[in-house]
Amino acid sequence: MTTNSAVASPSPETTSALTYPTARRVEQTDNYFGTTVSDPYRWMEDVDSSELKTWVDAENEVTQAYLSQVPSRETMQRRLMELINFERYTAPERRGTRYFYSHNSGLQNQNVIYWQEGLEGEPNVLLDPNTFSADGTVAISGMSVTDDGSMAAYSIADAGSDWVKWHVRDVTTEEDLPDIIEWSKFSGAAWLKDGNGFFYEGYDAPEAEALKAANYFHKVFFHKLGTPQSEDKLIFDRPDDKELNLGAHVTDDGRYLVLYQSKGTSPNNEIAIKDLQQPGSGILRLIETADATYAPINNDGTLFWLLTTLDAPNGKVISIDLNHPEREHWKTVIPESKNKLSDISIIDNTFIANYLADAQSLIELRRLDGQLIERLKLPAIGTAYGFGGLREDSETFYQFTNFTTPGTIYRLNMKTRQSTLFRQPKLLFDPALYExxxxxxxxxxxxxxxxxxxxxxxxxxxxxxxxxxxxxxxxxxxxxxxxxxxxxxxxxxxxxxxxxxxxxxxxxxxxxxxxxxxxxxxxxxxxxxxxxxxxxxxxxxxxxxxxxxxxxxxxxxxxxxxxxxxxxxxxxxxxxxxxxxxxxxxxxxxxxxxxxxxxxxxxxxxxxxxxxxxxxxxxxxxxxxxxxxxxxxDHDDRVYPAHxxxxxxxxxxxxxxxxxxxxxxxxRAGHGAGMPLSxxxxxxxxxxxxxxxxxxxxxxxx
Structure with missing residues (x-):
């Protein structure tokens, strides 16, 4: 193997060509509609083969030898660590009397999950994924807390895998229960109102090697606390279509289970609803055709508000009464505008509509009849997100960021409609120097x-x-x-x-x-x-x-x-x-x-x-x-590394x-999610x- 001489910025004209590891070619062809296509490196799809490992190791050596010629590499590493070394928070979410949020002191590999009683309470560590592995490659990929704030279901991803394992932690004692859920993927955890169990999504355990095997027939299960996974109940599946992805959500009032069905990565979806207060009740196929996006926002009894792209590519808000679910009874509450309606929530019985106006955030507050109250004044051009909480809450939190502003958290008082600074990072550079x-x-x-x-x-x-x-x-x-x-x-x-x-x-x-x-x-x-x-x-x-x-x-x-x-x-x-x-x-x-x-x-x-x-x-x-x-x-099970x-x-x-x-x-890395800071x-x-x-x-x- 030959490399270039050690200079900071070699001229391409004078750089000697690198010698790359030999990659064996095979006689492999496929026929696509009469077109013969060669695939000489098909053998690289066996990512566990010793031959491929030898090739990968040799390629990494070539790359590192080449990059080691840059004298400023260590200077860049030091400066980047300085720029990253600031406190980072997520917007707090209230459950019962407790607030939950994540925090990074600056250079921690993974964010730490905290909880506290009230906004002025003492922070308590709920989950510190930095203790899960020596190299920081085991991460928390999801968390859901019961309505009263007593229990937290959290999922763990190893080495960036999409496969996750669910655990349950008692918030007060900060101890894990024996409950463990495996072979879950593309899943959340939707708790019952009483906190006795939760719904989650997953697949049957793969028969082939898990990193490579295709995943079909997504399912929704229910796990009752204190029972083994083998006793979990299959709540919903679609054996008629193996390519549907499913999702489950329990409404804030605890009455309904909302079941999403979407084809692959299409934004369009179907919706089914199950009444959890009626034991043995069937499943209502509310939206039977995936002809648009349908995202439930909230409900008042049988009246549901949904964000949809039906006849509205930029999105609009409609209402559907479960007592009269036919399409002719659907009502438009907020009509489509020239801007994309990307997200919407209801806090203090007020719509908080998050629009994209030329790829920037525009926030509108609207009454439940859709009438505009006012536009929220943001600090600058940038991105605002969050605005979570319950319909009766009188406050919500959001985070604002742009290219020179790290995530800054604001508290929005819904009674006065005033935003106040809640948490602001301290910076090691001057944003005024940039535009x-x-x-x-x-x-x-x-x-x-x-x-x-x-x-x-x-x-x-x-x-x-x-x-x-x-x-x-x-x-x-x-x-x-x-x-x-x-x-x-x-x-x-x-x-x-x-x-x-x-x-x-x-x-x-x-x-x-x-x-x-x-x-x-x-x-x-x-x-x-x-x-x-x-x-x-x-x-x-x-x-x-x-x-x-x-x-x-x-x-x-x-x-x-x-x-x-x-x-x-x-x-x-x-x-x-x-x-x-x-x-x-x-x-x-x-x-x-x-x-x-x-x-x-x-x-x-x-x-x-x-x-x-x-x-x-x-x-x-x-x-x-x-x-x-x-x-x-090497562990990317989203975009297979053979690509x-x-x-x-x-x-x-x-x-x-x-x-x-x-x-x-x-x-020990996957597609990027959960990769340690180091x-x-x-x-x-x-x-x-x-x-x-x-x-x-x-x-x-x-």
């Missing part, structure tokens, strides 16, 4: 797309600034202004951080989302490429100084764009990406993404569209691709010129070291 603007650019087909651009106020627009372009563009997920210590450090280094709101996301409602799905997925790539071109045309940066980054669906995004426009980017960081778009539905929960991407093996038209952009299948031999860093976790392995091997084999193609495989810091520093090398970024303080 964020929102611009709008035109995509290939004329669509107007917004983008946030953040940087030092002193930035000179001469095309020389290293720029990090980050996006997602899928699954109805909106990218909002949000604080990141890593992005602050990037701006301290003279960098620009740019975040466009691509089609496929959730910034402008369901029509915006659908415009970037299935046969229209190319729109997402066009939007991203147009963002890069705008940054260059407007003298923020140049192609040689422009880096892209994205994770999961965003990893697919940046990989597809580097293949379509290799001339446009100086560096690419593709994290846990979906790279083999012809086989994404073969592993774990990948089949659920067919609602978003289409079905490559079942639909000829969708196969043809996917085949045109699938990263693994659009690599051209003898092409000079941008410097690329691919990242994945990244196969893409790396194929891209390394095709690359011409000196630009490196590297892969960084994190051990590992997140190491991963970020490695990514920035890569950018320092490839974009010739100056050291901190220059």
């Amino acid at each position: 964020t603007t929102q611009i709008f650019y035109t995509s290939k087909d004329g669509t107007r797309v917004p983008m946030f651009v953040s940087h030092k106020k002193s930035l000179v627009l001469d095309g020389s600034a290293p720029t990090l372009l980050y996006a997602y563009g899928g699954f109805n997920v909106p990218l909002m202004p949000e604080f990141s210590s890593a992005h602050v450090m990037w701006m301290e280094m003279g960098g620009v951080y740019a975040q466009p709101s691509l089609r496929g996301g959730g910034e402008y409602g369901e029509a915006w989302h659908e415009a970037g799905t299935r046969l229209k997925k190319q729109n997402v790539f066009d939007d991203f490429i147009a963002a890069a071109e705008w940054l260059i045309a407007n003298k923020y940066t140049s192609a040689a100084k422009l880096a892209t980054s994205g994770g999961s669906n965003g990893g697919l995004l940046v990989a597809a764009c580097e293949l379509q426009r290799p001339d446009l980017f100086g560096a690419v960081i593709a994290q846990v990406g979906v790279m083999d778009m012809l086989r994404f539905d073969k592993f774990t929960i990948g089949w659920a993404w067919k609602e978003e991407y289409g079905s490559p093996s079942e639909n000829a038209e969708e196969f043809a569209a996917i085949y045109k952009y699938s990263p693994l299948h659009n690599i051209l031999q003898g092409t000079a691709y941008p410097a690329t860093l691919i990242t994945t976790g 990244s392995f196969k893409y790396t091997a194929a891209l390394q084999a095709a690359q011409t010129g000196p630009n490196p193609i590297l892969i960084r495989v994190e051990t 590992k997140r810091i190491e991963a970020t520093v490695d990514q920035y070291a890569f950018l320092v090398m490839e974009l010739k970024v100056g050291a901190l303080g220059e």
Whole structure:
């Protein structure tokens, strides 16, 4: 193996080519609707093979040897730790007389869960996941507290897995009960009003290896406290459709169990309701057709308020009376507006409606008849979320953040409608030195797309600034202004951080989302490429100084764009990406993404569209691709790590010129959720070291 000489920012023209570990090729072909497709690295789908482990270890050695050449790596690590080392809280939630919240003192690997009596009470540690494992890789993935605040069901994820194990803790004694629930996935815990048990979701124990096996037939179970899991009752399932995901929620009054059913990752869903006060009562199929999103907000007896996209892509609020559930009796309470209604709650018998206005939060308070009371004044342009609680509560809490403001918590008095500062982090940088603007650019087909651009106020627009372009563009997920210590450090280094709101996301409602799905997925790539071109045309940066980054669906995004426009980017960081778009539905929960991407093996038209952009299948031999860093976790059971392995091997084999193609495989890590802070810091520093090398970024303080 050969590496470059140890200089801070080697010139690509003088960098010697890396020698990569040999990746064996096999004669494997598949036929898709008459098209023969080669898959020479199919053997990499066996992620437990000794051959693959040898290859992964060797690739990690190449990557670390390359990145170790950056002298400022240790300086970046120290500065990032300084920027992250501030107290972080979540908004408190009241249960009975107790308040529950999480807290991180600064550099703890995992947040600690606390409870206290009243807002002025003494904090008590309820759960400290930092004690669960020596390396911090065991995390709390979910928690639900009984109405009286006496019991907490919490789920544990090991090494970032989607599989979780449920436990129950007595809040007063801070001791665990014997109750343990296994083989739960994509689940919450919905307690009965009396706290005697809870509903949860899961699958039958997989017969094959759990990391790889596809998961079908999601089910809702009920666990009664003090009984073994073997006695848990199956409450609801849909054996007629193995691809439905289920969810369960108990209404605040404790009377009804609301059962959600959605197909894969589609935002549309059905709803069934069971009356828990009527023993032996059947299940009412309230919404039998998943023709829109239906999200119950709250209820007053048999009257339910729901947020729906039915005939309203941006969302509206309707009411349904269970005594007259037919559609002709549904009433519109808050009509659709030009802004997307992303979330809504009822506190003090008042709607708190959280809208997205050009990817920023806009909060409206409305009466239960839908009439506007006022718009909540927010501290600045940014993102506000929270607003939880019960319908009769007279207070609620929310968190506000933007690109230079860490999560700051406010208490909203619903009687006076005044917000007061509740908890504010102390910062180790000066936010006044930076600015964020929102611009709008035109995509290939004329669509107007917004983008946030953040940087030092002193930035000179001469095309020389290293720029990090980050996006997602899928699954109805909106990218909002949000604080990141890593992005602050990037701006301290003279960098620009740019975040466009691509089609496929959730910034402008369901029509915006659908415009970037299935046969229209190319729109997402066009939007991203147009963002890069705008940054260059407007003298923020140049192609040689422009880096892209994205994770999961965003990893697919940046990989597809580097293949379509290799001339446009100086560096690419593709994290846990979906790279083999012809086989994404073969592993774990990948089949659920067919609602978003289409079905490559079942639909000829969708196969043809996917085949045109699938990263693994659009690599051209003898092409000079941008410097690329691919990242994945060896325990990723969301996006199976073979995606990244196969893409790396194929891209390394095709690359011409000196630009490196590297892969960084994190051990005891999954898709990203629950990753300990120490590992997140190491991963970020490695990514920035890569950018320092490839974009010739100056050291901190220059």
